[in-house]
Amino acid sequence: MLNLWLGIAALSLLAAIVIIFPILKLRQSRVTTLVTSDPQQDNVVIFKDRLGELEQELASGSISAPDFEALKAELEKNLLIDASAKKISLSSSSVGSKQLAVGFVLAFAVIASSVALYNEVGRAPDLELSMNMPKDPFNGRQPSMDEAIAQLQLELKANPENPEGWYILASTMMDLGRHQEAVDAYQQCVSYLKPEDVQYATVMGQLAQAMFFAAGTFNAEVRAQVEATLKAEPLEITALGLLGIDAYEKKDFRAAAKFWLTALQNADGSGADSLRNGVERARAELVKLGEDVSDIQLPEMSSIPLNLSIAANRLEGLPKETPVMLVARRPEGGMPLAAVRLTVADLPVSLELNDANSMSPQNKLSSVERVTVSARVSLSGNVVAQPGDLLVEMENIPTKGLPKPLEMVVSEVVQ
Structure with missing residues (x-):
């Protein structure tokens, strides 16, 4: 991270130089002009040169004495007028100072706003994780399951806003039978999803399933999660499957079959096969009880x-x-x-x-x-x-x- 901040400092300094340098250059040019250019002195030199020319003309007889005096008086008059009208003011130096102050303020504002913007939308934690993490944390060897899980947890700690990572962790925990840890990971995953996301209802259903396995029973918390899932997606397969399991365990075989038949509308592959098997078991139990099962018919498979x-x-x-x-x-x-x-x-x-x-x-x-x-x-x-x-x-x-x-x-x- 030191390299990052050094880079930001270098770029900020460059931005400040770009803003301030033209102002410094302009101010220096004005000061140089004040030092090297004196219009009053120039007028005096011109006056002396012209007076010398008149004296030469008087000596050569080109002009008369009265004309000489008149022209000399005119030159002296013009010199006095120029001296009073063209006094050099040092106010230009004060204007340069104001511009320099504005330049420094502007440079500081650019630097401050850049830092504030980076703090708002930048990904410093991601960069730190990337810079500090070796390309292959396992040095080319196949990690154990525990090592892979620990590495994933480390990445999620540094970058928690990663629903895909939380989903992978939750699914892994479910496969390992670590159901409460799966619940925690699914909850993190859901917290970074929006209800309009395609995966939202599916993850909600799998969270309900993890809660069911962690509790070992269909308790009030599991039911609340199932209801929230079906509110988001009425045909969510996992949630409907759980309702069917709960009804079957309560020996409400007709309700179980209805839940599973509803889930079949949105199922395919092995999931559909499992649901069909469930419907057939529930139907068989109803037949044993001598009940009419004409309303429980498996849809013909395409x-x-x-x-x-x-x-x-x-x-x-x-x-x-x-x-x-x-x-x-x-x-x-x-x-x-x-x-x-x-x-x-x-x-x-x-x-x-x-x-x-x-x-x-x-x-x-x-x-x-x-x-x-x-x-x-x-x-x-x-x-x-x-x-x-x-x-x-x-x-x-x-x-x-x-x-x-x-x-x-x-x-x-x-x-």
């Missing part, structure tokens, strides 16, 4: 099974590492709803497109009824089709209830 291969006449000379892009889009086009990246070496292959292959929660296969499915062998590796690429495309494919897998054979050449 799924497109397919078999993908390359035509034999297109395989010759095709490198094994050439990428193959398999995507499903809305019939009108746009962003992929599901995408899988393969290589020529992976083909032929049988697989299934579903919400687990979605590019984002807002663009899922289950959000539409029909799609266009295409597979492209990208010879250039470009995500956009290029001339010479190999392609197969099938339109108007339903996202649910396909009676058998699609048979997709890459054979067409992109022109």
Whole structure:
């Protein structure tokens, strides 16, 4: 940090010199003018020279004596007038002093405002952490988990306004079963997020889950956190999952199934599988009790099974590492709803497109009824089709209830 302040001091001094130097130079030039230039003395010299010329003209007879006296009187009169009208005033020196004072005040104001601005928006702690921290705090070796956590905590202590860092620390603590420490880290993370941030509701839900595990029960604090989460996002999966767990433990299986079915609207992948399993368990318990379960139906999953291969006449000379892009889009086009990246070496292959292959929660296969499915062998590796690429495309494919897998054979050449 000493180098930082030395640099600031040097730049401040330079700014002061830039402001004050022109004023000093102007003041010096004025003083020099006062010293080297005396108009009264100049007038005296001119008077003597002209008087000498008149005397010579009188001696040579060029002018008469009366004319000489008249011209001499005129010269003396002009000399007296100039002497009274052109007195040198030292007021210009006093004006220079005022300007110099203003210059010093201005230079000080620039320096003070710069320091104040840096204190307001500068990142001195970040710089200190960066300067004091070695490039590799572990000197090239793989750190232990405890060492990595300690290093992260050190960085967060120096730079606490780092929600990503707090989230990583909280997730790590959850994985290690250190639930109270996870709660503390999630709370720090939430404190640096705004309600309008995309991650806000998710982190709030995970905080509720950490609180649940730390308390070992669904207590009032956990419920309050769950309610705050659902106020921010009514379909937040973790919060709804916790409500389902609480209802299931209280043997309110119908309520548990309802919470989990609601969460399914916003879930995909392994999370959706867990929720579906929960709904099935709750439904089975209700069946054991002899209750009607016709109102508890799992939604049909969006799924497109397919078999993908390359035509034999297109395989010759095709490198094994050439990428193959398999995507499903809305019939009108746009962003992929599901995408899988393969290589020529992976083909032929049988697989299934579903919400687990979605590019984002807002663009899922289950959000539409029909799609266009295409597979492209990208010879250039470009995500956009290029001339010479190999392609197969099938339109108007339903996202649910396909009676058998699609048979997709890459054979067409992109022109």
